[in-house]
Amino acid sequence: MPQYPISDEQLAIRLQNGDNQAPTQIYERYKQGLYSFCYHLLGDGNSAEDVVHETFIKALTGKERLQNPASLKSWLFTIARNEAFAVLNRTKKLRPLSDTDEIFSEDTPLMTLETNERTKVLETLLNQLLPQYKEVLLLREFESMNYETIAAITGTSISSVKSKLFKARKELMEKAKPYIREDAL
Amino acid sequence: MKKNEELLNRFIDNDLNDEEMKVLFLELSTNEVLRTQFRTLQTLRDGLLSIPSPDVPLTLDLKIKSLSSSSQLRLLPNRSVLRRVVDKKFTLSIPTFAATVLLLLMGSYIAATTIFVQKQKTEYVYVVEMQPVIIRSNYSN
Numbered sequence: 001m002p003q004y005p006i007s008d009e010q011l012a013i014r015l016q017n018g019d020n021q022a023p024t025q026i027y028e029r030y031k032q033g034l035y036s037f038c039y040h041l042l043g044d045g046n047s048a049e050d051v052v053h054e055t056f057i058k059a060l061t062g063k064e065r066l067q068n069p070a071s072l073k074s075w076l077f078t079i080a081r082n083e084a085f086a087v088l089n090r091t092k093k094l095r096p097l098s099d100t101d102e103i104f105s106e107d108t109p110l111m112t113l114e115t116n117e118r119t120k121v122l123e124t125l126l127n128q129l130l131p132q133y134k135e136v137l138l139l140r141e142f143e144s145m146n147y148e149t150i151a152a153i154t155g156t157s158i159s160s161v162k163s164k165l166f167k168a169r170k171e172l173m174e175k176a177k178p179y180i181r182e183d184a185l
Numbered sequence: 186m187k188k189n190e191e192l193l194n195r196f197i198d199n200d201l202n203d204e205e206m207k208v209l210f211l212e213l214s215t216n217e218v219l220r221t222q223f224r225t226l227q228t229l230r231d232g233l234l235s236i237p238s239p240d241v242p243l244t245l246d247l248k249i250k251s252l253s254s255s256s257q258l259r260l261l262p263n264r265s266v267l268r269r270v271v272d273k274k275f276t277l278s279i280p281t282f283a284a285t286v287l288l289l290l291m292g293s294y295i296a297a298t299t300i301f302v303q304k305q306k307t308e309y310v311y312v313v314e315m316q317p318v319i320i321r322s323n324y325s326n
Contacts, residue, residue: 020253023249023252023253024249024250024253027249027250031241031245031246031249032238032241035239035241035245036238036239039239045239045242048239049242049244049245052245052249053245053248053249056249056252057252060252118232118235119235119236119237122229122232122233122236123236126233137233140198141230141233141234142233142234147198147200162191162194162195162200165194165198166190166191166194169194169197169226169229170190172229173222173225173226173229176225176229180225180228180229
């Protein structure tokens with residue numbers, strides 16, 4: 001976890017007190033994580049850009065609604081997650097996306113592929129997961145969030161997060177089976 | 186089996202206590218299928234973590250930095266409402282459309298009868314009849 005000279009709590013308090021520098025500092029701190037989360041969840045850069053933009057508009061106009069300044073990160077991710085799901089609902093993207101079969105032959109082991117190709121396969125496999133599974137996996141693996149924080153962001157219980165993570169990984173393993181040969185492990 | 190898979194998942198997340206850890210390692214030492222699953226899970230995880238983060242577009246940087254000025258922040262709620270209307274592609278239900286038209290008609294009627302019509306002014310003209318004034322003089326040329 002990166003160490004910052006100013007804590008999230010201090011930054012959030014500055015934002016709430018009307019410090020002009022605070023919005024830019026918060027953006028710089030979380031732009032990569034938020035954009036990456038939205039990008040993988042939506043599978044589309046333009047939509048991700050719109051969602052992150054909308055997230056910051058909502059955060060800046062509704063800053064007084066942040067009751068616990070220490071939970072600035074999970075608050076931002078909650079807004080982004082809700083915005084992203086609104087987009088998914090609007091565009092009816094709640095179904096899994098395209099199949100990987102057309103990209104590579106099923107005999108290709110995952111770890112023997114070139115890095116770019118491996119990334120492509122994994123991104124496509126990730127896109128095939130249901131958004132409800134994908135979001136918990138993204139928050140856990142890319143943002144290293146604990147179960148409790150993920151539960152707060154997704155508005156579910158800790159046991160539901162554990163269950164979704166388990167199902168997400170199981171589904172990913174099933175989908176990746178053709179790309180993983182036992183002798184390649 | 187499912188219990189072991191769950192333990193495996195929670196091990197990946199560093200969520201096991203000492204007792205559960207013992208149970209899992211014992212199982213791993215004897216269960217080849219579980220060992221393969223563990224390796225697959227690790228491979229996938231490493232693969233996921235090796236996916237490079239997408240670059241944040243410069244246009245987003247510019248948009249967010251322009252939000253910081255307080256004059257724009259005052260306008261934000263309106264922009265957001267406008268955006269929602271745009272996102273819905275201007276779809277209006279028939280009752281909403283009818284109510285909007287009715288309001289517009291009423292508004293224009295009120296405007297036409299109150300604002301654009303000048304108030305009538307009453308001017309009073311007093312006509313006084315006067316008798317001719319005859320001036321007589323004793324002087325002659």
